[in-house]
Amino acid sequence: MAQQIRRVLVWSGWLRFTHGIVVFAVLLMLATGWLIGHSPTVAEDALEVHYLGASLLLFAIAVRGFLGFFGKGAERFEHMLPRAAELPAIRASLLFYLSLGKAPLPNWFSHNPLWKALYLLLWLALLALAFTGWLMSGRPILFGIYLPHFHGGLATLVAVWVAAHVYCVILQDVKGDNADVSAMLNGNRYFTIDKAGLVKPDVPQVSIKLDDIDPSKRR
Numbered sequence: 001m002a003q004q005i006r007r008v009l010v011w012s013g014w015l016r017f018t019h020g021i022v023v024f025a026v027l028l029m030l031a032t033g034w035l036i037g038h039s040p041t042v043a044e045d046a047l048e049v050h051y052l053g054a055s056l057l058l059f060a061i062a063v064r065g066f067l068g069f070f071g072k073g074a075e076r077f078e079h080m081l082p083r084a085a086e087l088p089a090i091r092a093s094l095l096f097y098l099s100l101g102k103a104p105l106p107n108w109f110s111h112n113p114l115w116k117a118l119y120l121l122l123w124l125a126l127l128a129l130a131f132t133g134w135l136m137s138g139r140p141i142l143f144g145i146y147l148p149h150f151h152g153g154l155a156t157l158v159a160v161w162v163a164a165h166v167y168c169v170i171l172q173d174v175k176g177d178n179a180d181v182s183a184m185l186n187g188n189r190y191f192t193i194d195k196a197g198l199v200k201p202d203v204p205q206v207s208i209k210l211d212d213i214d215p216s217k218r219r
């Protein structure tokens, strides 16, 4: 069947910029956080770098928050809320990831339908890490919760979350046709469209009355 490939800009420059910063900041904070907890000899220096990463992360959260409320299209947070109509695509995505890419990959425009709510939660988890990190050196207990434990536990959860995310996007890229990983770098995803489905022949509907073909009226 005849097919057409369209290259469409789905990720704006600002969204890609916040993704790049958040990747760098989170990896830096996981590494320095691990050193703080496990390597007393470098813990002090690691904490300094951890605070440096904190400024980067807060900057990314602020820009992404602005885009989420005042941006356009895929940038807006309401776009990341799951809708009932997407349930079949959510189910199909889950099957795709669990079958290591053997089940078919569904179609979507920007955020994967299964992941989009998880991305929103991930931004909230990063905000919670920033809040507890900022609070815990002066006030380690809040509502009976020991904040350093909460901070360390949430950071471990984020590490698992990010590992699952990277597994899923690489699988999407390897098995799918949309070039998802380079899309997060250059902004464009590829969409394959059936030409037959795109261009429908416009057949005019003609109705003729018997009177119209009266031979006496023909010349």
Ligand code: HEM
Residues within 6 Å of the ligand: 015, 019, 022, 023, 024, 026, 027, 064, 074, 110, 111, 112, 115, 116, 119, 122, 123, 162, 165, 166, 169, 170, 172, 180, 181, 183, 184
């Ligand atoms: C610390 C590591 C990472 C974090 C915290 C992270 C976080 C995120 C977040 C929050 C989004 C949603 C974008 C938005 O804000 O609307 C996203 C999307 C995406 N990320 Fe990452 N990311 C990480 C690493 C990576 C890496 C290493 C890659 C490439 C191999 C990658 C590729 C993508 C792609 C392709 C999407 C769009 C995927 C889709 O919805 O189908 N990410 N990431």
Ligand code: HEM
Residues within 6 Å of the ligand: 026, 029, 030, 032, 033, 034, 036, 037, 047, 050, 051, 053, 054, 055, 057, 058, 126, 129, 130, 131, 132, 133, 134, 136, 137, 148, 151, 152, 155, 156, 158, 159
């Ligand atoms: C953005 C603002 C953040 C601030 C201000 C902050 C601050 C801190 C502070 C003060 C500590 C305790 C150091 C000590 O015990 O003396 C800490 C530990 C830690 N942080 Fe953060 N943090 C932030 C974000 C993050 C993020 C985003 C992650 C990971 C994704 C992370 C992972 C960790 C880990 C793993 C530890 C060690 C916990 C332990 O001792 O088991 N932090 N952070």
